[in-house]
Amino acid sequence: MDLPVDEWKSYVFQKWSLLPKSIQVTISTAETLSDIFLHSSLLLQPEDEMFLQNLSRGYLVEKDPNAPLFYREEGNKKFQQKDYMGATVLYSKGISHSRPHTADISLCYANRSAALFHLGQHEMCLKDIMRAQMHGYPERLQPKMMLRKAECLVTLGRRQEASQTISDLESSFAAKPTLAAAQFQILQTNLCRLKMKAQEKESLTETFPAALTKALEDMDLKGENGQVPSASSSVSLRTDPLRGRYLVATKDILPGELLVKEDAFVSVLHPGEMPPLRHLESKWDTRVTNGDLYCHRCLDHTLATVPCDGCSYAKYCSHDCMQQAWDLYHSVECSLGGLLLTLGVFCHIALRSTLIARFEDASEVIRKLCGEIRNRDTCSPERETLVQTLTCDLGGESENKGKMLEPPVPGCDLNGKYESNYNAVFHLLPHTGNHSPEHRFLCALSVSALCRRLEAASCYKPAVAVPPGSGSELDVWGVAMLKHVLQLHCNAQAITTIQHTGSKENSVTKSRQVRLATGIFPVISLLNHSCSPNTSVSFISTVATVRASQQIGKGQEILHCYGPHQSRMRAAERQQKLRSQYFFDCSCAACQNEKHSAATGPRWEAFCCRSCGALMQGDDVLICGSTSCTESVSRDHLISRLQDLQQQVGMARKLLRNDEPERAIQLLLGCQRDAQSFLSGEHSLVGEMEDDLAQAYAALGDWQKSATHLQKSLQVVEVRHGPSSVEMGHELFKLAQLFFNGFAIPEALNTIQKAEKVLMVHYGPWNDEIQELQKMKSCLLDLPPIPAGPSVQGPNVFFQ
Numbered sequence: 153m154d155l156p157v158d159e160w161k162s163y164v165f166q167k168w169s170l171l172p173k174s175i176q177v178t179i180s181t182a183e184t185l186s187d188i189f190l191h192s193s194l195l196l197q198p199e200d201e202m203f204l205q206n207l208s209r210g211y212l213v214e215k216d217p218n219a220p221l222f223y224r225e226e227g228n229k230k231f232q233q234k235d236y237m238g239a240t241v242l243y244s245k246g247i248s249h250s251r252p253h254t255a256d257i258s259l260c261y262a263n264r265s266a267a268l269f270h271l272g273q274h275e276m277c278l279k280d281i282m283r284a285q286m287h288g289y290p291e292r293l294q295p296k297m298m299l300r301k302a303e304c305l306v307t308l309g310r311r312q313e314a315s316q317t318i319s320d321l322e323s324s325f326a327a328k329p330t331l332a333a334a335q336f337q338i339l340q341t342n343l344c345r346l347k348m349k350a351q352e353k354e355s356l357t358e359t360f361p362a363a364l365t366k367a368l369e370d371m372d373l374k375g376e377n378g379q380v381p382s383a384s385s386s387v388s389l390r391t392d393p394l395r396g397r398y399l400v401a402t403k404d405i406l407p408g409e410l411l412v413k414e415d416a417f418v419s420v421l422h423p424g425e426m427p428p429l430r431h432l433e434s435k436w437d438t439r440v441t442n443g444d445l446y447c448h449r450c451l452d453h454t455l456a457t458v459p460c461d462g463c464s465y466a467k468y469c470s471h472d473c474m475q476q477a478w479d480l481y482h483s484v485e486c487s488l489g490g491l492l493l494t495l496g497v498f499c500h501i502a503l504r505s506t507l508i509a510r511f512e513d514a515s516e517v518i519r520k521l522c523g524e525i526r527n528r529d530t531c532s533p534e535r536e537t538l539v540q541t542l543t544c545d546l547g548g549e550s551e552n553k554g555k556m557l558e559p560p561v562p563g564c565d566l567n568g569k570y571e572s573n574y575n576a577v578f579h580l581l582p583h584t585g586n587h588s589p590e591h592r593f594l595c596a597l598s599v600s601a602l603c604r605r606l607e608a609a610s611c612y613k614p615a616v617a618v619p620p621g622s623g624s625e626l627d628v629w630g631v632a633m634l635k636h637v638l639q640l641h642c643n644a645q646a647i648t649t650i651q652h653t654g655s656k657e658n659s660v661t662k663s664r665q666v667r668l669a670t671g672i673f674p675v676i677s678l679l680n681h682s683c684s685p686n687t688s689v690s691f692i693s694t695v696a697t698v699r700a701s702q703q704i705g706k707g708q709e710i711l712h713c714y715g716p717h718q719s720r721m722r723a724a725e726r727q728q729k730l731r732s733q734y735f736f737d738c739s740c741a742a743c744q745n746e747k748h749s750a751a752t753g754p755r756w757e758a759f760c761c762r763s764c765g766a767l768m769q770g771d772d773v774l775i776c777g778s779t780s781c782t783e784s785v786s787r788d789h790l791i792s793r794l795q796d797l798q799q800q801v802g803m804a805r806k807l808l809r810n811d812e813p814e815r816a817i818q819l820l821l822g823c824q825r826d827a828q829s830f831l832s833g834e835h836s837l838v839g840e841m842e843d844d845l846a847q848a849y850a851a852l853g854d855w856q857k858s859a860t861h862l863q864k865s866l867q868v869v870e871v872r873h874g875p876s877s878v879e880m881g882h883e884l885f886k887l888a889q890l891f892f893n894g895f896a897i898p899e900a901l902n903t904i905q906k907a908e909k910v911l912m913v914h915y916g917p918w919n920d921e922i923q924e925l926q927k928m929k930s931c932l933l934d935l936p937p938i939p940a941g942p943s944v945q946g947p948n949v950f951f952q
């Protein structure tokens with residue numbers, strides 16, 4: 153997804169392998185990015201562009217005039233089945249394919265308003281009603297929609313507007329007396345009923361966007377950092393030859409302290425993990441992807457998307473976001489949707505970065521790029537070194553050509569300030585020399601193809617203002633984009649969110665971290681990697697926050713994890729991953745420790761002795777760790793038993809999904825007995841089985857049993873991830889839900905407190921789960937004392 157689609161990748165690799173040796177050598181040994189780009193770009197033939205264009209056509213990114221009716225009917229089916237969420241998404245798809253001011257778009261908006269109404273999303277419902285009217289909703293259908301409007305207004309406590317709406321309806325009925333009498337009575341009764349309802353829920357009117365703004369304001373950094381404005385005053389930017397640039401604590405830092413709060417310089421939403429439609433039977437896609445649920449600019453979750461007027465692909469949370477995206481970059485990107493999906497997220501980010509740079513003073517950066525291109529044909533030895541230092545791997549270490557000034561830290565401005573701007577982005581390292589020649593060729597050819605399309609597109613406006621006589625604007629643009637594509641390999645930051653899965657009836661949800669988008673965060677890019685980091689990164693909208701996940705002493709380096717975390721991978725696997733993607737050998741504390749520790753491997757992968765239960769040790773043949781026991785067994789045998797067991801557990805999960813909890817429990821209990829004879833009690837699969845059992849019992853409404861199993865799963869999670877890990881926080885959150893549902897009040901309050909404490913460190917106060925926990929707490933504290941007794945099925949209100 154980050155890189156181009158496989159078809160284009162293999163096409164380019166084949167093209168590379170068929171190039172004459174001499175040309176391969178020229179490109180492989182090219183000194184600068186501009187050489188790589190310009191040589192490759194000359195090789196892009198019209199048939200290559202045709203091939204790419206055909207691939208791009210596989211994506212449905214334009215507005216298809218026949219699609220709105222299809223999606224509306226599909227949405228209506230879901231609506232009739234009371235699947236309002238599903239209906240909403242399908243109506244949104246219909247809207248995205250409709251032209252403005254057509255019956256199609258107004259009908260889809262109106263239908264979506266009905267679905268949103270049933271979902272209790274009254275603010276959004278009102279907005280959709282307004283949109284339906286704006287796009288010319290038919291007069292004859294108005295009354296029903298107006299009633300919905302009145303109902304929303306009353307529910308939201310806006311009774312004056314509601315009365316106005318009702319009286320408007322009244323007068324319109326007066327004009328058509330045939331309808332009047334019966335309809336009116338219903339309306340009046342409804343108004344009465346709704347007035348009563350409104351009084352009950354007066355307090356629940358804060359809307360989501362307002363809450364979000366508040367969340368971001370509340371999350372302010374402790375003290376200004378004059379050098380790095382997105383960081384707190386508790387850290388400072390340093391540089392040394394070994395570590396490059398890095399952040400260090402200037403005072404003792406407590407767990408949970410906010411260290412960096414940075415809005416992405418650029419971000420691109422991931423289109424979703426589904427294959428393009430060309431492999432499928434149906435013409436229109438009814439599958440739901442992230443692209444249907446999140447704003448393509450601000451990444452907020454939204455059920456009521458507003459599409460771009462020009463394409464069916466870009467969708468936004470609001471008209472404002474749509475307008476901003478259009479002004480910043482989408483006016484150029486709009487006609488390129490299919491191509492950008494084919495070329496992958498990295499190319500897309502590269503383009504968007506240069507488009508955003510138009511709004512900053514990037515002239516210094518551009519001047520440097522131009523100089524490089526201008527000079528490429530007249531390379532003297534001194535110039536060669538100069539060009540080399542100015543580009544590629546040294547990332548502009550000598551910003552001031554004549555070395556008249558003391559060179560500041562790369563990416564800083566002349567005053568030594570490091571800001572989240574294009575200058576900083578430009579100085580992130582592309583590690584050009586570390587990429588394989590084929591990979592560089594792939595990136596260069598992809599960017600060249602993008603440049604050709606930009607040139608051909610009518611919306612083409614130069615993204616860069618080039619001083620006269622310094623080569624083509626498009627070449628400068630291309631070189632800049634190539635640099636970004638290569639930088640992203642090491643500097644792309646995944647923007648993640650926690651998605652909850654599991655049915656609404658089943659209150660134990662499974663949460664998993666999903667990648668929503670990829671972005672560039674110049675300040676977060678300053679942080680070096682550790683397999684056991686001392687920070688935790690989370691996101692609200694496009695804003696990343698870095699918090700201390702443990703105590704950090706004055707003078708210690710601030711570290712975060714690039715992905716290979718010690719609780720998820722063994723040292724060897726991590727090293728391999730870090731070397732291939734980030735081009736370095738990790739020597740963090742966790743890697744050092746593992747090198748010296750025994751060959752038992754991590755506890756969550758350990759096998760135990762079948763006769764005495766002690767941990768088994770060794771490589772190919774495992775021997776019981778207890779000195780008084782002589783048991784031994786081959787690793788292969790245990791691995792194959794483990795695989796059998798995993799398969800059984802997989803079947804149990806399928807039963808769970810198919811709503812057969814009793815059968816799932818039977819199967820899982822059998823699996824547990826099997827596991828006891830060869831897996832350590834802290835094996836991750838043992839924990840997962842406990843978690844599955846908890847889910848199965850919750851599905852049966854047996855909260856007590858469910859909680860017992862979840863507590864066992866919690867122990868395994870604690871061993872693997874640590875007591876204050878984010879994983880632990882999510883498990884504690886689930887346990888709190890169970891106790892709450894079972895009315896186990898003291899246990900619930902106790903667990904809520906623990907969960908809050910852990911989650912607060914990683915996410916700060918505005919996390920969804922923390923908000924939920926607080927609601928549960930106040931609900932429990934408001935309850936009248938109830939007599940002790942067997943637990944009863946609790947309300948599900950908070951788990952929808």
Ligand SMILES: [Zn+2]
Nearest residue numbers: 447450469473
């Ligand atoms: Zn938005």
Ligand SMILES: [Zn+2]
Nearest residue numbers: 460462463486
């Ligand atoms: Zn568009």
Ligand SMILES: [Zn+2]
Nearest residue numbers: 683738740743
């Ligand atoms: Zn490491």
Ligand SMILES: [Zn+2]
Nearest residue numbers: 761764776781
């Ligand atoms: Zn033994």
